[in-house]
Amino acid sequence: NAGVTQTPKFRILKIGQSMTLQCAQDMNHNYMYWYRQDPGMGLKLIYYSVGAGITDKGEVPNGYNVSRSTTEDFPLRLELAAPSQTSVYFCASSYTDRGYGYTFGSGTRLTVV
Amino acid sequence: DQQVKQNSPSLSVQEGRISILNCDYTNSMFDYFLWYKKYPAEGPTFLISISSIKDKNEDGRFTVFLNKSAKHLSLHIVPSQPGDSAVYFCAASDDSNYQLIWGAGTKLIIKP
Numbered sequence: 499n500a501g502v503t504q505t506p507k508f509r510i511l512k513i514g515q516s517m518t519l520q521c522a523q524d525m526n527h528n529y530m531y532w533y534r535q536d537p538g539m540g541l542k543l544i545y546y547s548v549g550a551g552i553t554d555k556g557e558v559p560n561g562y563n564v565s566r567s568t569t570e571d572f573p574l575r576l577e578l579a580a581p582s583q584t585s586v587y588f589c590a591s592s593y594t595d596r597g598y599g600y601t602f603g604s605g606t607r608l609t610v611v
Numbered sequence: 612d613q614q615v616k617q618n619s620p621s622l623s624v625q626e627g628r629i630s631i632l633n634c635d636y637t638n639s640m641f642d643y644f645l646w647y648k649k650y651p652a653e654g655p656t657f658l659i660s661i662s663s664i665k666d667k668n669e670d671g672r673f674t675v676f677l678n679k680s681a682k683h684l685s686l687h688i689v690p691s692q693p694g695d696s697a698v699y700f701c702a703a704s705d706d707s708n709y710q711l712i713w714g715a716g717t718k719l720i721i722k723p
Contacts, residue, residue, distance in 0.1 A: 502654070540615065540700065540713030541655075556710060588654050596643055596704060600711075602654025 504603035511579040511610045519574040521589030529592045530572040534585040579610045614638045617714035630688040634701030641703040646686050649698045696721045
């Protein structure tokens with residue numbers, strides 16, 4: 499049982515480049531989330547989804563886009579990468595929306611130079 | 612404006628002793644509180660939670676205490692073990708939206 503799988507684990511982007519962070523879960527969870535964690539800070543919610551075809555903005559959505567065409571996959575797209583997007587990105591999924599059932603991926607460390 | 616604050620970036624505790632991690636919040640609408648544990652190069656994992664209708668919740672060596680009047684919660688680990696060395700995040704939510712609000716984390720170091 500893989501849980502939540504994130505790829506890639508590390509990536510260096512140049513300013514202005516684009517990329518997609520992949521997230522897949524095999525637990526048939528309806529709820530999925532993308533967070534970023536900056537050094538010395540808590541996790542900030544970027545986007546979330548309550549089911550296939552439904553997505554919504556979190557606290558820090560600017561510069562990102564998401565899609566949810568299937569229950570399993572929730573990719574995060576960065577367009578025109580900026581140094582401010584240097585961070586560690588975590589994808590999570592859950593049965594419920596109250597947080598105690600979150601399963602996190604191992605994260606993607608992104609550096610924009 | 613940080614709604615959830617963990618004021619101690621790190622904490623060092625002797626193996627076998629009690630570890631106490633603290634968390635303060637400002638939003639009185641929060642009604643559910645959680646602690647997550649994170650090892651390096653891994654995602655956070657759920658540890659224990661408490662609803663605002665309770666003031667204590669226990670799970671083995673881990674106990675969370677909630678003081679609503681002080682807007683304060685704490686996580687007690689007794690006895691502390693080497694495998695408890697990790698970063699601990701406090702998070703909170705209310706029932707109006709899906710968003711968890713996270714503290715910045717406390718790095719717990721268990722000394723042999």
